Amino acid sequence: MNLPDTSRHRRALAARLIAQGHLKSPAWKAAVEAVPRELFLSSGVFLPEEATGLWRPITPDGMDPEQWTALAYSDQSLVTQLDGRLTPDQADSAVSGFPTSSSTLPATVVGMLEALDVEDGQNAAEIGTGTGYSTALMCHRLGEDSVTSIEVDPRVAERADASLETAGYSTWTVTGDGLLGNPRRAPYDRIIATCAVRRIPYTWIRQTRPGGIILATVGPGSWSYGTGLAKLTVKDDGTAEGRIIGPSSFMPARSQAVVPVSGDLAACTAYADTERKAIIEPDRLNEWMPAFLAQLAAPGQLVRAVAGGGQETVYLFDTSRESFAALTADAGEWTVRQGGPLAIWDAIEGAVAAWRDAGEPDISAVRVEVSPHAHVYWIGGQQMATPNRSYWIGDNPALRWEHRHQPLTT
Known part of the structure; x- marks a missing residue:
């Protein structure tokens, strides 16, 4: 199927993201305008049917090219897999199922990439390749040899890799558990996760340079909402500290999905x-x-x-x-x-x-520290210092939570 030229759709998407405040830097604007999102939806999408609760499969071959392009550049997340196996091109009619892979809302993708604060020449890892669209944006910004993307689902990884090749990006795509990172390409300057995790795996901290940034959606429980986007800076002492920069919602990491x-x-x-x-x-x-x-x-x-x-x-x-x-x-x-x-x-x-009682502060007031032994979250407090490090002491013990864990050994 010959799709129409989508350059004007890409420019329009970039303009909308700028107007919404998500797209801020010229380098990411150039990436949005250069990467064709439709190439990463070649297997089609599932659209929800509110009346039935089912998912209706839509493929590029079964839709008018202009309508398909408009859908590909719409301001919505597009589900691309159900139940860890079914793709739209394998379904003949509306089906039931639970979304397990998608092309995330462009505003969310670009907003996270902007928050990653990348710089030229940096080495970045992405946890959760998905369709590969965000991977392509990172390749355009940093260069294909500076991006490693890890996807746990072999079939999702295969489709994403093919789409990346079609788009002209021969980057490092790895099939495996992203919670373990990829030590062969470490150390990284930036790690970004496009799935939600219950805690930041300590392997990510070990694989990130001091001064590097980790950006991931965290939620200690297994709820589908009430999660936050954590932005942490790795320190020389092997810990990472930062805060929740805003609400965020992603599908859970596959190995952490709860029945x-x-x-x-x-x-x-x-x-x-x-x-x-x-x-x-x-x-x-x-x-x-x-x-x-x-x-x-x-x-x-x-x-x-x-x-x-x-x-x-x-x-x-x-x-x-x-x-x-x-x-x-x-x-x-x-x-x-x-x-x-x-x-x-x-x-x-x-x-x-x-x-x-503290005045109902926003989620961005939550601070986070991750060590080999625990995750500590707190609100409020004052910064203290020792010769080797700085740390925060919470004013109210009721607004401090420590989740101890056993560090991974990989």
């Missing part, structure tokens, strides 16, 4: 240790910052269920699924039942209350 809690949730939460009136309503967790704080305080899963009579129950489980909280409403008043070694709702209420 939702299923079965009889009422039976799973039948034996509670305590029951009381909830101080904070669970609807507050519909807001991005409280949801992020809730995951810091009690990482795990959240499930909302509606009974036949229309009564909603909000279930929370910790990552081990040994502790739970179940909230139900009666005449507008919420009751929470909790069981297991961790009082999940107590921890969440404490975090949200402390944040509220």
